[in-house]
Amino acid sequence: MSFTKTAWKNIRRSPYQALAAISIMTLTFLAISFFTFLLVGSSKVINYFESKPQVTAFFKNEAKPVDITALKSQLQSTGKVASIKFVSKDDALKIYREQNKDDPLLLDLVTADVLPSSFEISTIKIEDLNGISNALTKSSLVSEVVYQKDVVSTLSAWTGAIRKIGITLIVLLSLVSIFIMVTIIGIKISQKKEDIEIMKLIGATNWYIRWPFMFEGIVYGIVGSIIGWAIATGGLLYATPFLESFLKGIPVLPVSYLQLLMLLGLEALLAAFLGIVSSYLAVLRYLK
Amino acid sequence: MIKLDKVSKKFGTGAFGLSDVSLVVEKGEFVFLVGSTGAGKTTIFRILIRDVLPTGGNVVVNDWDIVNLPKNKVAALRKKIGFVFQDLKLLLDRTIFENVALPLEVAGLKAAEAAKTVEEVLAQVGLLEHKDKFPIQLSGGELQRAAIARALVLSPEILLADEPTGNLDAATSWEIVKLLSDINKKGTTVVMATHNTDIVKSLGKRVIHIEKGKIVDDENHHAHKSSEEKEEEKKEEKKKE
Numbered sequence: 449m450s451f452t453k454t455a456w457k458n459i460r461r462s463p464y465q466a467l468a469a470i471s472i473m474t475l476t477f478l479a480i481s482f483f484t485f486l487l488v489g490s491s492k493v494i495n496y497f498e499s500k501p502q503v504t505a506f507f508k509n510e511a512k513p514v515d516i517t518a519l520k521s522q523l524q525s526t527g528k529v530a531s532i533k534f535v536s537k538d539d540a541l542k543i544y545r546e547q548n549k550d551d552p553l554l555l556d557l558v559t560a561d562v563l564p565s566s567f568e569i570s571t572i573k574i575e576d577l578n579g580i581s582n583a584l585t586k587s588s589l590v591s592e593v594v595y596q597k598d599v600v601s602t603l604s605a606w607t608g609a610i611r612k613i614g615i616t617l618i619v620l621l622s623l624v625s626i627f628i629m630v631t632i633i634g635i636k637i638s639q640k641k642e643d644i645e646i647m648k649l650i651g652a653t654n655w656y657i658r659w660p661f662m663f664e665g666i667v668y669g670i671v672g673s674i675i676g677w678a679i680a681t682g683g684l685l686y687a688t689p690f691l692e693s694f695l696k697g698i699p700v701l702p703v704s705y706l707q708l709l710m711l712l713g714l715e716a717l718l719a720a721f722l723g724i725v726s727s728y729l730a731v732l733r734y735l736k
Numbered sequence: 737m738i739k740l741d742k743v744s745k746k747f748g749t750g751a752f753g754l755s756d757v758s759l760v761v762e763k764g765e766f767v768f769l770v771g772s773t774g775a776g777k778t779t780i781f782r783i784l785i786r787d788v789l790p791t792g793g794n795v796v797v798n799d800w801d802i803v804n805l806p807k808n809k810v811a812a813l814r815k816k817i818g819f820v821f822q823d824l825k826l827l828l829d830r831t832i833f834e835n836v837a838l839p840l841e842v843a844g845l846k847a848a849e850a851a852k853t854v855e856e857v858l859a860q861v862g863l864l865e866h867k868d869k870f871p872i873q874l875s876g877g878e879l880q881r882a883a884i885a886r887a888l889v890l891s892p893e894i895l896l897a898d899e900p901t902g903n904l905d906a907a908t909s910w911e912i913v914k915l916l917s918d919i920n921k922k923g924t925t926v927v928m929a930t931h932n933t934d935i936v937k938s939l940g941k942r943v944i945h946i947e948k949g950k951i952v953d954d955e956n957h958h959a960h961k962s963s964e965e966k967e968e969e970k971k972e973e974k975k976k977e
Contacts, residue, residue, distance in 0.1 A: 646825045649787065650886070651814035652842040 454660035473672020481680030483614030629726035637734040669723030743793035771946040777929035818887030820897040833867040877908035
C-alpha cells in the first residue's frame, strides 16, 4: 500500500475531520485571495492617479510665452519634476470641446480666449507636490493651482490600512489553520498509535510513517486553497461589470486569467507549505 | 551472531532489568532463554532490536554495534531481525496476508513482488488457507504462526521469539516449537524465550537460564559439540517425533 493510498484511507475514514481541515484552509485562502485582489486593485488605482498630471497651474491671461518658458526651465532645474506639459489656450479649448461634446449650448459660449493656458506637472515623488505647488502659487504668472494630492494621499492611507488589516488577518488565519490541522492530524496519529508503534518495531523508518500524514496535510491545504481561490475569483468575475462602471476610466479591470492562475499557483504552494508545516508539527509532537 | 558483553539495564524506577549479562549466540544456533516472568528475557530482546538502550555494556548483533547505532540505522537493523512479540502485535484491521506483507511494504517492495513472498511464508507456517481472514477469526496457535510468518517474511538471519507458546496448549505449543526448529534448520539463528520447561527439556538445545536480570546457568556446551554429536541428536529428535 503506497502512502497516497494510506492518506486517502485516513481522509475517507474521518470525513468530519477532513471537512474541518479543508474548511479552515478554504477560509484562509478566501481571505488571502480577497485581500490580494483588494491590494492589487487599489495599488493600480493609486498608480493611475500618480501617473496623471498631479499639479495643474493655470496662467493669467497676461503671462508671456517667454516667462512661461523661463518658469518651465526653473521648475525642471529643481530635479523633482517628472514631466511638464504646456497646455495652450487652443489645446484647452479642444479638451473642453471633447468633454462637453454632447452639450452644444456650452460649446457655443466658450472660445479659446476665455480658457486659460496651463502647465500639467507630475513629480517624481508624491511628497514634492506640495513644494512645487507652493512655488507655482507664488509665481506672478499663475492665477490658480490645482492638485490631486488629496486624492492620492487618501488612497494611500486606505491602501496602507487595507494592507495592515489584510496581512494581520492572513497571518492570524494561517496560524489558526496550522493549529487546527495540527490538532486534527494529531488526533489521527493518536488513533493509530499502536499501528505506528508496531510498524516502527518491524523496521519502518520515521519517514515511512510520516509521509501519509504529511501528504494528508498537503491535500487539505491544496483542496482548501483551490476552493478559497475559486470562491474569491468567482466573486470578482461576477462583480467585474459593476466595478468597471464604478472605476470609470481607471484601468484596473478586467484581471487577466493568467494572473488569476498565477495567484492560484502561489496559493497552492503556500497551502502545501502550511499543510507540511502543520503535519510535521503534529508528527513531531505525537510521534515520539 | 549475537554478543552481549556485561550488559546492564536499569529502569527509570531504579529497578535492575539486567545486570552484567554476558552471552554469545553463534550464527545458526537455537537457544532457549528461560526464566520466570520479569527475569529480563524480554528486556534482552528489546535491547537487541534497539527498542531500549542498555545502561551499560556492549551489544553486537551481526555487524551492528547496537549501543552506538545511529538513530537513522535502527529501522535497517529491525529489518534484519525477525521478532515474534509476546503480545503478537498483529494489526487487527488488516488481514493475515496484509499483516505478513507489512514488513515488505515497510521495506518498500511493490505489492505484486511482495505477494509471492508472503504466500511462500504463509505456506511455510501452514496458514495459506487463512490468508484473507482477519486476526480476530483465527485461533491462538494460528495467530502465533501469523506472527512468526511476519517475522520471517524478510528472511532475517536472526529470529527472536518472545514466549511464543505462552498462551497455547501443549500440542499447539509443540507445533510452534517444531516450526521454529525447522526455521533454525534452514540456517536462521533462533532465540526463544519461554518458561515452558517441558519443551526446553525435550528439544535438548542450549538453554540460558536467567533470573532477576542475571544469568544463573548457561548450558553452553551444546554450542561446542562436535558435528557428529549434533547428528546423533537430530536422529534422536526424529525418533521422538
